[in-house]
Amino acid sequence: MxxxxxxxxxxxxxFLQGLVGxxxxxxxTVLAGTVLGMLIALMRMSRxxxxxxxxxxxxxxxxGTPILLQLYFFWLALPKIVPFEMSDxxxxxxxxxxxxxxxISEIIRAGIAAVDKGQWEAxxxxxxxxxxVMMKVIMPQAIKNILPALGNQFVMMxxxxxxxxVFFVGELTTxxxxxxxxxxxxxxxxxxxxxxxxxVTTVLSKLVGVFERRMRVSD
Amino acid sequence: xxxxxxxxEHLCKDFxxxxxxxxxxxxxxxxxxxxxxxxxxxxxxxxxxxxNLLEEPTSGxxxxxxxxxxxxxxxxxxxxxxxxxxxxxxxVFPNMTVLDNITLTPILEKKIPKEQAxxxxxxxxxxxxxxxxxxxxxxKLSGGQKxxxxxxRALAMQPEVxxxxxxxxxxDPEMVKEVLEVIAGLAKxxxxxxxxxxxxxFAREVSDRVLFMDDGRIEEEGSPDELFTCPHxxxxxxxxxxxx
Numbered sequence: 001m002x003x004x005x006x007x008x009x010x011x012x013x014x015f016l017q018g019l020v021g022x023x024x025x026x027x028x029t030v031l032a033g034t035v036l037g038m039l040i041a042l043m044r045m046s047r048x049x050x051x052x053x054x055x056x057x058x059x060x061x062x063x064g065t066p067i068l069l070q071l072y073f074f075w076l077a078l079p080k081i082v083p084f085e086m087s088d089x090x091x092x093x094x095x096x097x098x099x100x101x102x103x104i105s106e107i108i109r110a111g112i113a114a115v116d117k118g119q120w121e122a123x124x125x126x127x128x129x130x131x132x133v134m135m136k137v138i139m140p141q142a143i144k145n146i147l148p149a150l151g152n153q154f155v156m157m158x159x160x161x162x163x164x165x166v167f168f169v170g171e172l173t174t175x176x177x178x179x180x181x182x183x184x185x186x187x188x189x190x191x192x193x194x195x196x197x198x199x200v201t202t203v204l205s206k207l208v209g210v211f212e213r214r215m216r217v218s219d
Numbered sequence: 220x221x222x223x224x225x226x227x228e229h230l231c232k233d234f235x236x237x238x239x240x241x242x243x244x245x246x247x248x249x250x251x252x253x254x255x256x257x258x259x260x261x262x263x264x265x266x267x268x269x270x271n272l273l274e275e276p277t278s279g280x281x282x283x284x285x286x287x288x289x290x291x292x293x294x295x296x297x298x299x300x301x302x303x304x305x306x307x308x309x310x311v312f313p314n315m316t317v318l319d320n321i322t323l324t325p326i327l328e329k330k331i332p333k334e335q336a337x338x339x340x341x342x343x344x345x346x347x348x349x350x351x352x353x354x355x356x357x358x359k360l361s362g363g364q365k366x367x368x369x370x371x372r373a374l375a376m377q378p379e380v381x382x383x384x385x386x387x388x389x390x391d392p393e394m395v396k397e398v399l400e401v402i403a404g405l406a407k408x409x410x411x412x413x414x415x416x417x418x419x420x421f422a423r424e425v426s427d428r429v430l431f432m433d434d435g436r437i438e439e440e441g442s443p444d445e446l447f448t449c450p451h452x453x454x455x456x457x458x459x460x461x462x463x
Contacts (some may be wrong), residue, residue: 021423036434070340083447116310118308118310119312120308121273121306121310122304122306122310122311122312122369123312124273124296124299125271125273125299125302125303125306125373126299126300126301126323126324126328126372126373126376127297127298127300127301127322127324127328127376128296128327129296129304129326129327129328130296132327132328136323137323139283139313140314141313141314204314
């Protein structure tokens with residue numbers, strides 16, 4: 001216990017820096033993943049068969065393979081494909097965004113599918129254009145299902161991004177590795193990092209829960 | 220030549236192997252009030268939903284104001300603006316106020332100035348006794364009020380025909396009357412109405428013509444008195460004996 005306190009007092013800036021990195025990674029993967037995921041979801045719901053198949057394969061591959069394997073793949077393949085220099089960190093960020101976009105596209109699709117079919121019919125029967133049906137009637141209702149799920153996705157990503165430590169990307173689990181190599185202590189920094197994760201995810205989950213209830217009340 | 224506002228020719232609709240509509244040809248004149256009755260699953264609602272292409276007919280044609288709207292690439296939105304529809308489950312937009320429910324489409328699709336759209340909406344709300352509700356959200360309305368709102372929302376587009384799909388089936392009994400009164404008022408005002416209903420007394424009272432549908436076909440049609448008092452088709456009499 002004493003050792004834990006001492007370790008925290010001496011190295012807390014490194015842990016906090018790691019936490020900032022983790023939150024930043026989680027935020028960017030959810031935000032960019034939402035933009036990309038929206039596109040995939042629209043392709044999935046499109047009337048064009050080709051687009052359906054592409055998005056189906058995209059989500060199946062990304063959801064059906066281990067995320068660590070995907071990180072390795074992008075880390076190795078991306079620098080060879082793109083015509084410019086790419087740091088390890090950017091490769092991993094891209095990989096995380098693409099991975100999370102596959103989950104988010106399903107969140108968006110499910111959120112839209114949960115809107116009552118009668119809403120589509122009523123909006124169409126009035127003579128609204130398909131774009132207006134989607135943007136003015138369906139989306140504002142779907143967003144109430146989507147936003148809380150995106151919050152949960154953010155909590156997921158806080159934990160998932162720990163895999164980036166394999167590539168020494170600046171985040172919380174990487175901080176653990178740094179402190180470990182500086183102090184030659186392994187269990188104690190691991191406990192500290194674990195407690196930080198637990199506190200952050202618990203607080204965030206509670207916030208999402210409160211937010212979700214608010215959304216439902218306003219319905 | 221008679222001025223048919225809505226006409227179907229050999230309309231068929233399959234859902235997979237299930238044949239729901241089998242060669243339905245119906246013509247409705249401008250200003251006519253037509254009720255469609257028949258047992259559940261007879262295809263009444265599907266027939267109605269084919270008229271504004273909420274269901275795509277498997278074969279056959281639907282003409283609106285003389286134009287075949289089933290041909291490909293016709294801008295169906297433009298026609299739907301002229302065909303109002305009211306659903307069994309109201310389908311009001313829960314995320315908008317009563318007024319926004321009504322003005323949404325006139326403002327977006329008919330480019331009516333906002334102020335004018337709001338004035339017209341309020342006038343319509345007054346007609347159905349919902350004046351004080353304009354700023355409420357639908358969750359604060361009773362079933363009957365929601366359905367009256369749905370009717371007003373459709374009327375705000377100044378449609379030339381109104382389709383009613385069992386408008387009172389989802390209502391508590393004490394709210395049926397307030398909705399039927401609104402529809403009766405519309406009928407009297409000269410609106411063309413196609414009304415799918417289980418309310419036999421109402422169908423008899425307001426309709427110019429009643430269609431009896433069974434198993435995907437129009438089995439009998441005639442004036443309300445004729446069809447309700449001396450049906451020619453044994454299936455019609457059988458159905459009527461069960462519901463009357």
